[in-house]
Each structure stands twice: as C-alpha cells, then as structure tokens.
Amino acid sequence: MLDLLISNCALPDGRTGMGVAVQDGTIAAIAPQFEAPARETLDAGGYLLSPPFCDPHFHMDSVLTHGRPRVNQSGTLLEGIALWGELKPSLTAQDIADRALAYCDWAVARGLLAIRSHVDTSDPSLLAVEALLDVRRRVAPSIDLQLVAFPQDGVLRTRAGVDNLRRALDLGVDVVGGIPHFERTMSEGAASVRLLCEIAAERGKLVDMHCDETDDPLSRHIETLAFEAQRLGLQGRVTGSHCTSMHSMDNDYAGKLLPLIAESGVSIVANPLINITLQGRRDSYPKRRGMTRVPQLMDAGVTVAFGHDCAPDPWYGLGSGDMLEVAHMGLHVAQMTSQAGIRACYEAVTGNAAKVMHLERYGLAPGCDASFVLLQARDPVEAIRLRANRLKVWRQGKLLAETAPLVTTLHLAGRPPAVRPGEIRR
Numbered sequence: 001m002l003d004l005l006i007s008n009c010a011l012p013d014g015r016t017g018m019g020v021a022v023q024d025g026t027i028a029a030i031a032p033q034f035e036a037p038a039r040e041t042l043d044a045g046g047y048l049l050s051p052p053f054c055d056p057h058f059h060m061d062s063v064l065t066h067g068r069p070r071v072n073q074s075g076t077l078l079e080g081i082a083l084w085g086e087l088k089p090s091l092t093a094q095d096i097a098d099r100a101l102a103y104c105d106w107a108v109a110r111g112l113l114a115i116r117s118h119v120d121t122s123d124p125s126l127l128a129v130e131a132l133l134d135v136r137r138r139v140a141p142s143i144d145l146q147l148v149a150f151p152q153d154g155v156l157r158t159r160a161g162v163d164n165l166r167r168a169l170d171l172g173v174d175v176v177g178g179i180p181h182f183e184r185t186m187s188e189g190a191a192s193v194r195l196l197c198e199i200a201a202e203r204g205k206l207v208d209m210h211c212d213e214t215d216d217p218l219s220r221h222i223e224t225l226a227f228e229a230q231r232l233g234l235q236g237r238v239t240g241s242h243c244t245s246m247h248s249m250d251n252d253y254a255g256k257l258l259p260l261i262a263e264s265g266v267s268i269v270a271n272p273l274i275n276i277t278l279q280g281r282r283d284s285y286p287k288r289r290g291m292t293r294v295p296q297l298m299d300a301g302v303t304v305a306f307g308h309d310c311a312p313d314p315w316y317g318l319g320s321g322d323m324l325e326v327a328h329m330g331l332h333v334a335q336m337t338s339q340a341g342i343r344a345c346y347e348a349v350t351g352n353a354a355k356v357m358h359l360e361r362y363g364l365a366p367g368c369d370a371s372f373v374l375l376q377a378r379d380p381v382e383a384i385r386l387r388a389n390r391l392k393v394w395r396q397g398k399l400l401a402e403t404a405p406l407v408t409t410l411h412l413a414g415r416p417p418a419v420r421p422g423e424i425r426r
C-alpha cells in the first residue's frame with residue numbers, strides 16, 4: 001500500500017492531471033492514474049506540484065538584524081559591511097541561532113527547503129560558525145542547510161584569515177568561500193582565489209565565492225576563478241556568486257569570458273533583490289542595473305541560479321524567504337519576460353539552484369525524495385506572477401506546513417461573491 005497519493009496535479013514540465021505516489025519518503029511513481037490503494041490521498045485540484053524551492057546564496061548569520069546598530073543610510077554594500085563589522089562584537093551564539101531558526105520557520109512555510117548560507121569566518125572565535133553548525137543539525141529534518149566558510153573581511157586582508165577559514169572547515173563547514181574584490185589589490189584578490197581553490201581541491205570541498213560584487217568593469221576575478229577551476233580539476237564544483245561587474249564589462253571581453261566560464265563548469269548565482277538594490281549606487285543617470293548577464297550566461301550553457309542573499313539585515317531591509325519574489329525580480333531585471341524566460345527564472349530558484357548545491361534525490365521523478373510544494377497556481381508562470389500561496393509543503397513524504405487557500409469575499413453588486421485574487425479561471 002502507498003503512503004500517500006496526490007492526484008490531479010499540474011507539474012512544472014507542463015503535464016496536467018498527474019498523480020504522484022509516495023512510498024517510504026520517496027516518489028514511487030508519477031502517472032495519470034493509480035490502481036494501488038494509499039493510506040492517504042489528496043486531490044490537488046489541478047494546482048502546481050513543484051519540487052521545493054532552493055536558495056543557493058544566503059547569509060544566515062546576519063538575517064533579521066536590520067537596523068542594528070542603525071539603518072544603512074547610503075544603501076551601499078560598503079556601508080553594509082561597515083555596519084556588520086560594528087554589530088559583530090555584540091553578537092551571541094544564542095542571538096544568531098534564534099534569528100536563524102526564526103528564518104528557517106519562514107522558509108519552511110514558503111516551501112524553501114534547501115539553503116546555502118555563507119557564514120562569516122573573520123572572527124577568530126568562530127562564534128557564528130559554531131552557532132550555525134548547531135542550527136544546521138537542528139533544522140536537518142526540514143531543511144538542507146549548507147554552510148560556506150566566508151571570510152567577509154577578505155581572507156588575506158584579515159589577520160589569521162586563512163587559519164580561521166581552515167578551522168571552520170575542520171569544524172564541518174561544507175563549502176569554501178571567498179571575496180576577492182574586497183582584498184586590497186587585484187593581485188591579492190587573484191591570489192586569494194588561487195589559494196582558496198587549492199584548499200578546496202586538497203579537502204574535496206565545493207567552492208562558492210562572492211566574486212566581483214562591484215560595478216567596476218575591470219574587476220575580473222571570475223576569470224581567475226574559472227581558470228583555477230579548470231587548472232585544479234574542479235569542474236562542476238565551483239560557483240561564482242553575484243558577479244555584478246560582468247554587467248558593466250566591455251562586450252568584447254565578455255565574449256571571451258563567457259565560453260571560459262562554460263568550459264570550466266563554473267555555475268553563477270545572481271541575487272536579483274540585492275544586486276538591483278546595492279549596485280549602481282555611484283551612478284547618476286543612466287543608472288546601471290548591476291545584475292550579472294543572466295540570459296547570456298544561460299545561452300552560453302552556464303548553470304545560473306538565483307539567490308535571496310539577504311533578509312532584513314544591514315544590506316537589505318526587506319525579504320521574507322520567498323524565492324518566487326526572487327524569481328519575479330530576476331526576470332524583470334534581466335528582461336526575461338518571454339514565457340521561456342519566465343520558466344527559466346522558475347528553474348533558477350528550483351532545479352538550477354539544487355544543481356549548484358549538489359543536492360541528491362532532488363526533483364519530480366521516481367526515486368527522488370518526496371519533497372515538494374503545492375502552490376495555489378496552475379503553472380510556473382502563474383506561480384511567479386502571483387508569488388503564489390504555498391498550500392502544502394512536504395519533506396520526504398512528511399507534511400511540514402499548510403496555508404489556507406487565498407479567497408477574497410467580495411461585496412460588489414452584480415459580481416461573484418468570492419474570488420481567488422489574480423488567478424485565471426479555467
């Protein structure tokens with residue numbers, strides 16, 4: 001007997017009226033009809049059953065600190081880094097864990113079940129690292145929390161920066177991070193990329209570096225990262241995050257760079273909410289968008305995913321763990337408004353993000369984890385358009401969260417008494 005049978009689902013690939021059978025926390029089969037009985041059945045009502053959302057770029061140690069010690073007045077990345085530097089000495093492990101756990105609750109409610117979070121390793125006490133390792137263990141039944149050792153103040157620029165990062169990896173942090181554009185010079189930045197990739201290769205770790213998060217068209221650490229990924233045989237294991245300078249690069253240079261990124265198997269994570277907010281701040285008009293070249297990278301065969309990056313913290317005062325909001329912003333900034341473009345942006349917060357994170361058994365296919373979200377939308381385009389309600393969220397066959405369907409009662413003469421706002425009637 002099946003554990004769970006969800007019938008009448010729409011799937012992200014366009015199939016409708018499909019059933020999904022679950023056994024022992026795994027998808028047993030997907031088919032229009034099932035004869036086998038199930039302990040529990042659910043009619044999805046034609047709504048979209050999607051693999052869970054994945055956030056491949058977040059900062060869990062700073063989440064929910066917006067306004068502490070004060071609000072970022074200039075709105076720039078650099079004032080955010082300065083504010084974070086002021087705040088860090090007052091943080092406690094309890095404070096970090098409480099905020100992270102609160103955000104993880106939001107994430108589960110939003111069907112966001114995998115998060116890659118950078119954790120600042122600049123402080124030799126590694127307070128945030130230890131706190132988030134504990135959070136990773138506590139949320140494991142509901143969320144895959146992957147941690148990146150992130151030397152926020154520059155691994156070479158900070159005293160004992162390399163040692164702190166190595167110790168964070170020793171404690172069990174999953175991924176090697178970096179921030180080459182924040183090192184003192186371009187050559188120091190390049191040296192940090194080389195060193196960090198060598199550490200990852202030695203230890204068999206993945207790499208995910210903040211790379212060229214600037215409007216400077218000559219900030220070209222992504223080139224070094226791609227070159228080092230090839231040199232060290234790390235193809236498919238390296239991610240460049242932000243890469244906003246690529247927006248401003250000369251097109252001739254970008255024409256040479258994009259094939260190098262594709263050949264090196266480096267994936268790129270754009271963070272639309274934050275890139276459109278922080279970049280271009282020194283421009284008058286015209287004002288650059290500051291997000292990396294998402295459609296060009298996708299056309300070149302590069303895996304591109306979207307991250308949330310920040311939720312109320314020194315860099316950004318908004319956000320709620322809603323990856324549909326991230327996809328919505330991404331497609332606007334990238335002008336990916338075709339149906340195919342919108343679907344590609346949905347993939348950027350689901351399948352592509354899972355690929356960046358090397359998640360196993362992810363997806364809607366027999367043998368994958370029975371982890372999915374039922375959205376109050378009929379397809380990925382409607383899901384993004386409505387930032388659709390998450391009706392139910394399952395993890396390995398277990399129901400984690402439910403939200404009541406959104407229905408508005410109207411008091412309008414001559415109109416139907418109730419509508420589901422924004423839904424197209426079928």
Ligand code: FE2
Nearest residue numbers: 057059210309
């Ligand atoms: Fe970031």
